[in-house]
Structure formats: structure tokens, C-alpha cells
Amino acid sequence: MTTAHLTRWERTAEWPLAALAILFLVGYATPILVPDLSDSASTWCRVITWIAWAAFAVDYLVRLALAPSRPQFIGSNLLDLAVLVLPLLRPLRMLRLLTLLNVVNRYAGATLRGRVAVYVAGSSVLLIFVSALAVLDAERYAPNATIKTFGDAVWWAFTTVTTVGYGDRFPTTGTGRVVAIGLMLGGIALLGVITASLASWLVQRVAEVEDKSQAATRADLLALSAQITALQKQLAVLREPPPEH
Amino acid sequence: MTTAHLTRWERTAEWPLAALAILFLVGYATPILVPDLSDSASTWCRVITWIAWAAFAVDYLVRLALAPSRPQFIGSNLLDLAVLVLPLLRPLRMLRLLTLLNVVNRYAGATLRGRVAVYVAGSSVLLIFVSALAVLDAERYAPNATIKTFGDAVWWAFTTVTTVGYGDRFPTTGTGRVVAIGLMLGGIALLGVITASLASWLVQRVAEVEDKSQAATRADLLALSAQITALQKQLAVLREPPPEH
Amino acid sequence: MTTAHLTRWERTAEWPLAALAILFLVGYATPILVPDLSDSASTWCRVITWIAWAAFAVDYLVRLALAPSRPQFIGSNLLDLAVLVLPLLRPLRMLRLLTLLNVVNRYAGATLRGRVAVYVAGSSVLLIFVSALAVLDAERYAPNATIKTFGDAVWWAFTTVTTVGYGDRFPTTGTGRVVAIGLMLGGIALLGVITASLASWLVQRVAEVEDKSQAATRADLLALSAQITALQKQLAVLREPPPEH
Amino acid sequence: MTTAHLTRWERTAEWPLAALAILFLVGYATPILVPDLSDSASTWCRVITWIAWAAFAVDYLVRLALAPSRPQFIGSNLLDLAVLVLPLLRPLRMLRLLTLLNVVNRYAGATLRGRVAVYVAGSSVLLIFVSALAVLDAERYAPNATIKTFGDAVWWAFTTVTTVGYGDRFPTTGTGRVVAIGLMLGGIALLGVITASLASWLVQRVAEVEDKSQAATRADLLALSAQITALQKQLAVLREPPPEH
Numbered sequence: 001m002t003t004a005h006l007t008r009w010e011r012t013a014e015w016p017l018a019a020l021a022i023l024f025l026v027g028y029a030t031p032i033l034v035p036d037l038s039d040s041a042s043t044w045c046r047v048i049t050w051i052a053w054a055a056f057a058v059d060y061l062v063r064l065a066l067a068p069s070r071p072q073f074i075g076s077n078l079l080d081l082a083v084l085v086l087p088l089l090r091p092l093r094m095l096r097l098l099t100l101l102n103v104v105n106r107y108a109g110a111t112l113r114g115r116v117a118v119y120v121a122g123s124s125v126l127l128i129f130v131s132a133l134a135v136l137d138a139e140r141y142a143p144n145a146t147i148k149t150f151g152d153a154v155w156w157a158f159t160t161v162t163t164v165g166y167g168d169r170f171p172t173t174g175t176g177r178v179v180a181i182g183l184m185l186g187g188i189a190l191l192g193v194i195t196a197s198l199a200s201w202l203v204q205r206v207a208e209v210e211d212k213s214q215a216a217t218r219a220d221l222l223a224l225s226a227q228i229t230a231l232q233k234q235l236a237v238l239r240e241p242p243p244e245h
Numbered sequence: 246m247t248t249a250h251l252t253r254w255e256r257t258a259e260w261p262l263a264a265l266a267i268l269f270l271v272g273y274a275t276p277i278l279v280p281d282l283s284d285s286a287s288t289w290c291r292v293i294t295w296i297a298w299a300a301f302a303v304d305y306l307v308r309l310a311l312a313p314s315r316p317q318f319i320g321s322n323l324l325d326l327a328v329l330v331l332p333l334l335r336p337l338r339m340l341r342l343l344t345l346l347n348v349v350n351r352y353a354g355a356t357l358r359g360r361v362a363v364y365v366a367g368s369s370v371l372l373i374f375v376s377a378l379a380v381l382d383a384e385r386y387a388p389n390a391t392i393k394t395f396g397d398a399v400w401w402a403f404t405t406v407t408t409v410g411y412g413d414r415f416p417t418t419g420t421g422r423v424v425a426i427g428l429m430l431g432g433i434a435l436l437g438v439i440t441a442s443l444a445s446w447l448v449q450r451v452a453e454v455e456d457k458s459q460a461a462t463r464a465d466l467l468a469l470s471a472q473i474t475a476l477q478k479q480l481a482v483l484r485e486p487p488p489e490h
Numbered sequence: 491m492t493t494a495h496l497t498r499w500e501r502t503a504e505w506p507l508a509a510l511a512i513l514f515l516v517g518y519a520t521p522i523l524v525p526d527l528s529d530s531a532s533t534w535c536r537v538i539t540w541i542a543w544a545a546f547a548v549d550y551l552v553r554l555a556l557a558p559s560r561p562q563f564i565g566s567n568l569l570d571l572a573v574l575v576l577p578l579l580r581p582l583r584m585l586r587l588l589t590l591l592n593v594v595n596r597y598a599g600a601t602l603r604g605r606v607a608v609y610v611a612g613s614s615v616l617l618i619f620v621s622a623l624a625v626l627d628a629e630r631y632a633p634n635a636t637i638k639t640f641g642d643a644v645w646w647a648f649t650t651v652t653t654v655g656y657g658d659r660f661p662t663t664g665t666g667r668v669v670a671i672g673l674m675l676g677g678i679a680l681l682g683v684i685t686a687s688l689a690s691w692l693v694q695r696v697a698e699v700e701d702k703s704q705a706a707t708r709a710d711l712l713a714l715s716a717q718i719t720a721l722q723k724q725l726a727v728l729r730e731p732p733p734e735h
Numbered sequence: 736m737t738t739a740h741l742t743r744w745e746r747t748a749e750w751p752l753a754a755l756a757i758l759f760l761v762g763y764a765t766p767i768l769v770p771d772l773s774d775s776a777s778t779w780c781r782v783i784t785w786i787a788w789a790a791f792a793v794d795y796l797v798r799l800a801l802a803p804s805r806p807q808f809i810g811s812n813l814l815d816l817a818v819l820v821l822p823l824l825r826p827l828r829m830l831r832l833l834t835l836l837n838v839v840n841r842y843a844g845a846t847l848r849g850r851v852a853v854y855v856a857g858s859s860v861l862l863i864f865v866s867a868l869a870v871l872d873a874e875r876y877a878p879n880a881t882i883k884t885f886g887d888a889v890w891w892a893f894t895t896v897t898t899v900g901y902g903d904r905f906p907t908t909g910t911g912r913v914v915a916i917g918l919m920l921g922g923i924a925l926l927g928v929i930t931a932s933l934a935s936w937l938v939q940r941v942a943e944v945e946d947k948s949q950a951a952t953r954a955d956l957l958a959l960s961a962q963i964t965a966l967q968k969q970l971a972v973l974r975e976p977p978p979e980h
């Protein structure tokens with residue numbers, strides 16, 4: 001098995017898996033957002049999430065089979081395995097949707113900074129939406145819980161990801177707290193990326209505007225080198241006896 | 246219709262629209278800040294905000310008419326349309342006041358970093374003032390609300406925009422929470438710009454102070470190139486037989 | 491009057507004014523930290539703060555008299571005037587103590603980044619100490635206040651300047667809130683400087699470590715230019731007829 | 736005594752001291768995490784922490800004895816002395832565990848940025864774990880305390896280090912507040928390093944991608960210089976009379 005097979009499989013599976021992640025999102029979100037769901041509908045939702053899980057598991061096994069070195073594959077894809085096996089990390093299966101951002105970027109044909117902006121915006125929306133769902137799922141029926149509606153959960157997610165943290169809503173269950181810690185860490189990463197992008201943009205703009213004197217480039221030196229080569233040729237001609245003298 | 250017409254209109258309308266934004270600010274703020282306003286005064290305020298709205302709508306339609314490509318104009322001015330049409334986004338009409346910062350910068354004749362500082366300061370003041378007004382409007386008569394005076398609202402806006410978030414004051418209504426989320430996002434952007442400006446300034450200052458050896462510039466290389474050209478001329482003279490020898 | 495006189499005065503007054511700022515700090519802090527102070531001691535404290543105020547006022551007037559252009563001096567020293575005249579800004583008189591950091595830096599003979607570190611550390615300590623004093627002064631006897639001891643005030647100042655903001659302690663009076671807003675803004679500036687210093691340090695270190703190929707410097711080009719000049723001299727000699735040939 | 740002896744001792748002692756720090760961690764954490772520990776076990780824990788303390792003290796004294804200049808050694812190792820002598824700083828003895836990160840880095844053979852990532856991750860985990868233990872130790876039996884289990888303490892540590900600060904849990908004792916302030920300062924440093932690393936990475940990536948024209952390097956100039964030297968040799972040959980002509 002070679003890396004080429006693995007790459008071809010990943011390309012082929014990219015789109016179906018993104019579609020399954022959307023299905024998973026629907027199957028995961030519906031019972032949380034609609035508490036008084038009919039029995040058949042809630043069964044359907046459960047079936048959909050299981051199908052998506054099975055597909056993700058098949059994808060993992062195929063990639064494992066195609067990998068040139070299996071122990072190395074397992075080592076560098078521990079998160080994938082954890083997301084498959086640990087029920088607490090179920091919501092992370094929706095991370096597959098980040099694949100869609102690649103497509104947006106391919107059409108936008110953006111610069112590095114533009115692509116960073118698309119990823120930051122997409123990840124923020126996904127992070128807030130998925131965290132709000134997961135926390136609502138964990139907290140809703142807990143005693144003394146302060147997060148009992150989806151509106152509350154979204155509001156809590158925004159106050160957390162921006163590190164404002166009023167404290168009018170906060171998780172009280174263990175699961176809810178684990179989700180919250182994930183959201184905080186994600187929030188810090190996003191804030192860091194935003195600040196860093198602005199800093200990198202400003203550093204570059206200031207350098208462009210204020211550095212009147214442009215730096216010497218390789219191309220400039222090549223031109224100089226050509227001049228000297230011309231000189232050498234002139235000298236070589238001189239070396240020979242003057243023609244009719 | 247060409248882009249030139251559009252630019253000319255935007256230049257002409259810039260100042261009247263900024264004046265209307267101030268009028269809008271007065272008409273919007275007065276009934277919020279003075280709760281027991283007389284009936285006639287509150288009617289006047291409402292009339293003023295409607296006039297400003299009509300002027301903003303006319304401006305939008307004129308720009309739409311002058312745009313070279315209308316679908317593209319609508320696509321890249323979706324925020325303007327949303328601010329006009331959605332009642333919840335009314336306070337954003339005051340963003341026109343940011344135009345005034347352009348004028349400050351034109352007189353200050355500032356560097357890029359100076360202009361960033363003026364925008365950060367101006368946007369912060371506008372953001373905090375407008376958010377405090379909008380939250381007070383939404384929360385004042387809500388049951389269990391904690392923001393009931395303009396002083397409370399400004400204090401809340403500062404604790405939010407700096408991400409301190411004590412939690413002694415926080416919005417409880419849907420509208421208030423939407424305003425708060427806008428303020429948090431604005432706060433993060435402002436914090437990012439402040440940190441980024443400081444970083445860009447430090448990177449440049451350190452480079453100036455510690456790099457004793459200046460980088461080679463294009464101008465230096467042009468001087469070298471001229472020297473070699475002189476050499477070539479000297480050689481060319483040498484090539485000819487010594488004059489009368 | 492010339493700028494030279496102004497500079498000489500500022501140099502001469504630097505140390506006495508820093509000493510007076512320490513006296514002011516003692517006279518300001520003692521009645522706050524020791525609530526049941528004897529009448530005579532509290533009178534002494536008041537006298538000391540008035541003497542310091544008078545000295546600061548004299549310093550301002552002397553600098554105004556020595557300034558080449560008085561309107562310009564007033565314009566660019568508005569903060570000094572406000573600190574003198576507005577009672578609410580009294581604690582800011584201790585900013586004179588930042589002068590002492592200049593001395594630390596002069597002895598440490600530090601790099602730009604070292605000097606930034608000394609200023610950040612010194613300003614943070616001064617900011618937290620002065621804010622805690624000012625808030626305690628404003629809040630201590632307010633109804634429903636949560637900050638009633640100096641320990642509470644320092645704890646509150648740390649939770650605010652780091653933007654953690656638990657909300658177990660927060661100011662409730664107008665004066666206390668103004669102090670808190672000042673502390674928040676100061677905290678954001680300090681956080682920004684810390685992050686920016688780290689970023690600038692990392693940018694430089696990474697550039698040093700990873701850029702194996704050093705950039706071409708002016709000195710390198712001067713060496714090249716000298717080589718070409720030598721060539722030109724060699725050619726000039728060649729131009730002349732070979733000596734005894 | 737020379738610096739070589741000191742360095743050799745530090746190399747030799749590095750591993751045993753890291754092992755003792757782990758033992759100290761066990762002896763420190765066990766009585767906090769297991770409140771109803773048997774008497775003999777809790778005696779053992781106390782003995783272990785005292786042994787570790789003694790070893791750290793011996794290490795300090797040996798290094799002091801080996802130092803070329805003792806006053807200078809004391810001056811630049813004040814934190815080590817404080818950690819040994821002040822009981823409040825006991826948890827900081829576990830900082831020795833940061834030594835282990837050096838080993839991880841030695842095996843990973845990472846770049847500067849990779850090493851920064853390992854240190855950030857390792858320090859964060861250590862900081863949160865040790866702070867949670869120390870706060871739990873200080874708060875557990877305090878009246879009105881909100882942090883009474885290890886789960887609460889870890890949750891509180893995360894809300895603090897990310898500066899979210901809901902305020903559902905916060906320390907109320909003096910010791911707990913000192914630990915919290917340390918955690919806040921550590922959190923700010925970590926956030927700063929994360930943002931700075933991202934910024935430095937982005938600045939470099941953008942520079943790589945967008946700067947099509949490579950900067951002129953010293954190596955390029957050396958090549959040019961060699962060309963000119965060759966020219967000079969050519970000219971020197973020309974100077975001599977043409978051989979047998």
C-alpha cells in the first residue's frame with residue numbers, strides 16, 4: 001500500500017463525509033432543539049447519527065488499511081480515534097464540516113490572510129453552535145442548572161468564547177464543564193489568531209508604507225553580476241593583440 | 246453610469262450624511278436618556294429619525310442607480326441594506342459618524358499607525374456610547390433587568406468591551422443580548438488592533454535600534470552599478486590605440 | 491525663553507518632584523489604610539498632600555513660563571492640567587513616580603526590550619496599588635459596597651487588570667466605577683504591551699535561528715565598492731604607456 | 736571553584752531532582768486529593784515532602800558553594816531561595832518538573848517554535864494542576880468557600896487561566912487569593928506567548944508566500960566579490976608585457 005492510495009481515498013471520501021457530517025449535525029441537533037419530538041422522529045435521528053458514526057468508522061479503517069505504516073498512522077491520528085470511540089467527544093464529529101471551508105477558499109482563491117479569515121469565521125460559528133448544543137444537552141435537566149434553552153446556551157457560548165464570562169449562565173455538570181473548557185481553549189486560540197493576523201497585517205503595511213528605500217533583491221545582484229561578466233569579456237578581447245596595429 | 250459618477254456622489258454626500266447621522270444620534274438618544282419627555286418633543290425625535298432614515302435610503306438608491314453593476318453593488322453592500330431594513334440594526338446607522346474620523350486624519354496628516362490610533366479611539370467611544378444606548382432601550386422596562394440607568398449601561402459597556410465581565414450588570418432580553426454580542430465582537434477586534442499596533446511598533450523599533458548594520462538597499466546597488474559602468478567606459482577607451490604616441 | 495531653559499528646569503525638578511510624589515503617596519495612602527487615624531496625623535497627611543499639590547502647580551507654572559509657545563504647551567500638557575485641577579484625578583499625581591523607572595533603566599543600561607519590561611512591571615505595580623487605594627477610598631462607606639478592606643481592594647484590582655472579573659467584588663459608586671474603567675484601560679494596555687513584547691522577541695529569535703543566510707548589509711556593499719575602485723586605479727595605471735618598454 | 740564544576744553538578748543533579756519533584760508532587764497531592772487518608776499514609780506523605788525539601792536545600796547549598804561569586808549567585812537565584820524558605824511558595828517546588836520538558840524537546844529535536852509549543856503545553860498543565868491543588872488546600876475548610884472538591888478546583892483554574900472568570904467559584908482566603916493571582920499572571924503570560932507565537936508564525940508565512948523577490952544575501956555578495964577578484968587578476972596579467980610577441 002502506498003501513500004498515493006491513501007491520498008486518492010481521502011480525496012474521494014472528502015465530500016461524502018462532509019455530507020454525512022451535515023446529516024450527523026441534523027440528527028444530533030434535532031432532539032436537543034426540539035425536546036418534545038415524536039418517538040419515530042427521535043428514532044430516525046438516532047439511526048442517522050449511528051449511520052454517520054459507522055461511515056466515519058469505515059473511513060478510519062480504510063485509511064488505516066491504506067497507510068504505509070500502521071503504528072505511525074494510529075499515532076498521528078489519535079484524535080480521530082478518540083472522537084470515534086469516546087461518547088463524550090461525539091460533537092467533535094462535526095469537525096468534518098471544516099472540510100467545506102477548503103472549498104470556499106478554493107473558489108475565493110484567497111491569499112494566506114484571506115484563508116485565515118475564512119477559517120476563523122467558519123470555526124467560530126461551528127465552535128459556538130456545537131458547544132451550545134452540547135452544553136444544552138448536558139445541562140438541560142440538571143438540578144440548579146442555569147442553561148435551559150438554546151437561546152441561553154448560545155448566549156453563554158458567546159460570553160465564554162470572548163472570555164467576558166459574566167457568570168449569569170455557566171455549566172454545573174461534569175460534561176458541561178468539559179465542553180466549556182474546550183470552548184474556552186478554542187476561544188483563546190481564535191482570539192490569538194485574530195490578534196496575530198492583525199499584527200502581521202500591520203507589520204507588513206507599515207513596512208510597505210514607511211520603508212521608502214526598497215531592500216536589495218537577488219534580481220538586482222544578478223543584474224550587477226551580468227555587468228561584471230560583460231566587463232570580463234571586454235578585458236578578454238583586450239588581452240589579444242590589437243588587430244592591425 | 247460609470248464609477249466616476251458614483252465616487253463624485255459619495256464625496257458630495259459624505260458631509261450631509263454625517264450631519265444626518267448626528268441628527269439621528271440626537272433623535273435616537275434623547276427619548277432613551279430623557280424617559281419623561283414631553284409628547285411633542287418625542288414626536289419631533291421620531292420625525293428626525295425618520296427623516297435621517299429616508300435620507301440614508303435615498304443615498305442607498307442613488308448609489309445603486311449609479312453603480313456600474315447593480316447585483317455586485319448589492320452583494321458588496323449587504324450591511325448597508327440590512328441596517329436600512331432591519332429595525333434591530335437601527336443603532337448602526339450612526340456608523341456614518343466614522344466618516345468624521347477621516348477628516349480628523351486628513352488634518353492630522355498622520356502616519357499609518359497614527360491613523361489606526363484615531364480610528365481605534367473614535368470607534369471605541371462610538372461603540373460604547375451606541376451600545377449603552379441600545380441596551381438601555383432594550384432592557385429598561387424588562388422584568389429582572391439589571392441595567393436601568395444610562396450610568397449602569399455605560400458601566401456595563403466598559404466591563405463588556407474590555408472582557409472583564411463582572412456580571413453585576415448583564416442584558417436579559419433577546420435584543421439586549423444581540424447588542425451585547427455585537428459589543429463583545431467589537432471589543433475583541435479593538436483589543437486585537439491595540440495589541441497588534443503595539444507589536445508592530447515594537448518590532449520596528451527593535452529592528453531600528455538593534456540592527457546596527459543597515460540592510461543593503463536598491464539605491465546602494467545602483468551606485469555600485471554606476472561604478473562598474475564607469476569601469477566599462479575606461480576599458481572601452483583603453484581598447485582604442487593610444488592617441489598620438 | 492528657549493527650549494534649553496525648559497529642559498534644564500525639567501532635569502533639575504525631576505528628582506525633587508519624584509520625592510514629593512512619594513510624600514504625596516504617603517499622605518494619600520495613610521488615611522485610607524489606617525481608618526482610625528488620630529486627628530493630628532490626619533491633619534499632617536492633608537498638609538503633606540497640599541504641599542505636594544502646590545509644588546506640582548508651581549512646576550506647571552514654571553514650565554508654562556519657560557515654554558517657547560504657551561498655547562502649544564497647554565495643548566500638549568492637558569493631562570497635567572487636568573490632574574492638577576480635577577479632584578477626581580488626584581491619585582494620578584503619583585504618576586510622577588514613573589520617573590524613578592528612568593533611573594532604574596539608566597543603571598540597568600538595558601536594551602529596548604529590557605526597558606519595556608521595567609516599565610511594564612513598574613507601571614503594573616503602581617497602577618494596581620493606586621487603583622486599590624482610590625477604589626477603597628470611594629467604596630468603603632458606600633451602602634451595598636463589596637470592597638471594604640485594602641485586601642479586598644487589591645484582590646479586586648488584580649481580577650480587573652487581568653480581565654478575569656469574577657464579580658465577587660466590584661465598585662458600585664460613580665467614583666469607584668471611573669477608577670475601575672481607568673484600571674481596565676490600563677490593564678488592556680499592559681496586556682497588549684506584554685503580548686507585543688513577546689511577539690517582537692519571538693519574531694526576532696525565529697528570524698535569527700531559521701535564517702541561515704544572512705542579509706546583505708551596507709558594509710558588505712562598501713567592501714565591494716572598494717574592490718571596484720581598486721580595479722579602476724589598476725586600469726588608470728594601465729592607461730599610461732608602460733614605463734620602460 | 737569554577738563555572739565548570741557548577742555546570743557539571745547541575746547536569747548530574749538534573750535527573751534526581753526531577754524525580755524528587757515527582758515524589759514531592761505525590762506527597763503534596765495525596766493528602767489534598769484523599770481527605771480521609773490513614774494516619775500512617777499521611778505521615779509518609781509528610782516525610783516524603785520533607786526529604787524532597789532537604790534535597791532541594793542541599794542542591795541549593797552545593798550550587799552556592801560551587802558558584803564563582805556567592806553574592807551574585809544569591810542575587811540571581813532569589814526565587815530558588817524564596818521557594819525553599821517561604822512555606823506559602825511550597826507548591827512552586829514542583830517547577831523542577833519543567834526540567835522534563837527539556838528532555839521531550841531533546842528527543843523531538845524541534846524548531847524554536849516547536850519548543851515554545853512544548854513549553855506552553857507543559858507549563859499550562861503543570862500550572863493548572865498545581866494551582867488547583869494549592870487552592871483546594873487553602874479553601875476546603877474555609878467558611879463560605881465555593882471551592883470544596885478537586886473537580887471544582889480544576890474548573891475554577893480553567894475559568895481563571897483563560898480569564899473567563901464566571902465567578903461561580905473563587906477563592907475567599909488570603910492564601911487562596913495569592914495562588915489565584917499567581918495563576919492569573921501565569922495565564923496572561925501563557926496567552927501572550929500563544930498569541931505571539933501565532934503572530935510570529937503568520938508574519939513569517941506571509942513573508943514567505945508574498946515576497947516573490949528574495950532578499951539579497953551575503954552569499955550572493957561573496958559570489959560578486961569573487962567575480963571582481965577574477966577581473967583584477969585578468970587585469971594584472973594584462974599589465975605585464977605580452978609574453979613573446
